[in-house]
Amino acid sequence: MSAALAYLVQGEDPGLVSQALSALLERLSEGEPLAPVEEYGETGRSEPRPGELGPVAAALEACRTPPFLAARRVVVLRDTSALDAAQLRLVVEYLAEPLSTTVLVLAHPGRAAPASLAKAVRAVGEVVDAAPGATASARGAWWAARLKDAPVRLAPDASQRLAAHLGEDVARLDGVLEQLASAYGPRARIGADDLEPFLGDAGGAAPWDLTDAIDAGDADRAVAMLHRMLDAGERHPLQVVATLHRHFGAMLRLEGSGAADEQSAAQVSGLKPYPARKALAQSRRLGREGVARAISLLAAADLDLRGATGLPGDLVLELVVARLARLAGTKQRR
DSSP: OOOOOOEEEEEHHHHHHHHHHHHHHHTTTSSSOOOOOEEEETTSSSSOOTTTHHHHHHHHHHHOOOOOOSOOEEEEEEGGGOOOOHHHHHHHHHHHOOOTTTEEEEESSSSOOOOOHHHHHHSSEEEEEOOOOHHHHHHHHHHHHHHTTOEEEOOOOHHHHHHHHHOOOOOHHHHHHHHHHHHHTTTTTHHHHHGGGGGOOOOOOOOOHHHHHHHHTTHHHHHHHHHHHTSSSOOHHHHHHHHHHHHHHHHHHHHHSSSOOOHHHHHHSSSOHHHHHHHHHHHHHHHHHHHHHHHHHHHHHHHHHTTTOOOHHHHHHHHHHHHHHHHHHHHHHO
């Protein structure tokens, strides 16, 4: 492939960043011969011996050195999220005048890269976002793109089963696909029954998995999604309550606002158009009394989590989630 002078791979999930970095380095290795990839940082020479340069200085020195017996040199600096302001400034200064025979690859796991670093990379190269997206539609597009390039073909029922099972733990996707290819052969078509033995433990659930189940009045599914958020997702109970407060708080703002479509609902609620449309529809189903009751239940749960009753946090959440789902189900039946 025709390589840019710099790449920045960023994302909240370190596993996804690592996978995207490996895929990028594999693409860079195709075509014209390259010098071996030189890595610095977390999995490279992160702890210099006495007399050696630190990882940032060593990486930048390598960047400024022309390749030997190769078309270009690839230098990888891992975990730039751990760099301080002075070290980041050195990287940005290099990117202002990069060597034309060097490809600098930066990995920034855990959070978005500083704006100055991302801007410097974009000026001479590309920023690769390893995150699947923060909305259901964005994750759906990311999922479809990954399955398109997968070593096996998943039938629709298998794709839906795997997506529901992994939830937020999408970093496991590549591993599952590789296991399936090893067991059934490359390009094999995989059905839901073929997939089942390779699923392992369920991953964390996305916030909308919980709120959608509550809005549908499905208490059993809502409680199941709750435990996936708490266990595999490792969310604190107060984080879950905050998610529910945002969800029903949007309905409270919409109640009596006069919003009639998703655009006006988005302006009133502060949500994106699609979730605003869902919140508007659910607020109409619940009605004024239903929305008020939901807010009251959440306020009581918040106090309980802060010690008002002494009940365990998971039990407090089970109760409020079940009650919210039952409230939604009762309104739907009416």
